Amino acid sequence: MRDVKISLVGYGIVGHGVVDVLSRKKSLVRDMGLNLKLVSVTDHTGTVLAEDGVDPNQILGERTLENVATSGMKGKEAISAIDSELVIEVTPTNIVHGQPGLGHMEAALSSGKHVVTSNKGPLVVSYSRLKKLAEDNGVMLKFEATVGGTMPLISLVERTLVGNSISGIRGIFNGTCNYILTRMTEEGIPYTHALSEAQDMGIAEADPSYDVEGVDTAGKVVILANSLFNMDVKYSDVDVTGITGVTPQALALAKKRGYAIKLIGDVPALTVRPTLVPLGSPIAVSGTLNSAAIYTDLSGTITVTGLGAGSIETASAILTDIISIYRTKRIDAIF
């Protein structure tokens, strides 16, 4: 049995999901020969430390670690000082400066720890530098959960489709926008009405601009471009139009002509814009679903769809990344 000591940084929606999923899947992962041991959980208030593994029952009912922290260590200090070999980084996304996640990832990688993350910010701001830091330190940086949540997109291209050349990826990468456009189409309601419905249901933030202006989708386009297309692009290289100008009349007219209007991110075109998609096309999914069409030379077009967000769903992508690190190491050893 291989022991893997893990530190979790960030204890919000995804952090709670990670603690839950690591606990639920403990025996399944043990059957693969891995004992994933969560030795620390850190948020902005401090750290819960336990050499034999943090007890999920002790922390899952707590919104923050304020009342249960066993150490005052925070952020980079905790990452460097704690004896672990893998850091799960799930603090809030900031695509302007990448912090605090960027500093956390730099600290982890430079002390020879693998990083698995759902945080887009550091990758949008500094992908090539983080990748080089990982290579220089002989560790891995995995980020499936940053694009499309549970949708297996990055691993699908990097591993399953490894013999193919990929000419493009187009898709719906933001569930909030997709929900709003779906409701506007179904009910013929204006944007503001569909937005407040989404806010009431907890699908959209109080300040929805990050989603509806296309910023979130553009961040994902940058990550896909840099990681899967070997491009070296920044957020400002993406031509972005959000969904705030889409009207129920435009949606109704499109539908009459056999189309849906969806917010589509396109790589390598580096565009995010409301786009006509034929009804019945595999990427024209509804509600909060995400989708991606991958255009390949050998396999034609492959389409994946799935939940783009959610606590357990995002944690599932993180668990898959963790397991893949140790499977890859075994394959590397064979070669």
Ligand SMILES: NC(=O)c1ccc[n+]([C@@H]2O[C@H](COP(=O)([O-])OP(=O)(O)OC[C@H]3O[C@@H](n4cnc5c(N)ncnc54)[C@H](OP(=O)(O)O)[C@@H]3O)[C@@H](O)[C@H]2O)c1
């Ligand atoms: N939620 C989803 O479904 C989803 C899906 C895919 C990707 N993501 C991404 O995953 C990341 C986490 O998302 P989330 O929904 O879990 O966000 P969240 O609920 O806001 O949680 C973020 C956590 O990080 C903590 N934090 C903030 N600054 C910190 C610091 N300097 N050191 C340690 N902890 C710090 C926050 O504490 P306070 O809140 O107390 O400040 C909170 O516990 C984000 O980057 C998000 O974009 C989320």
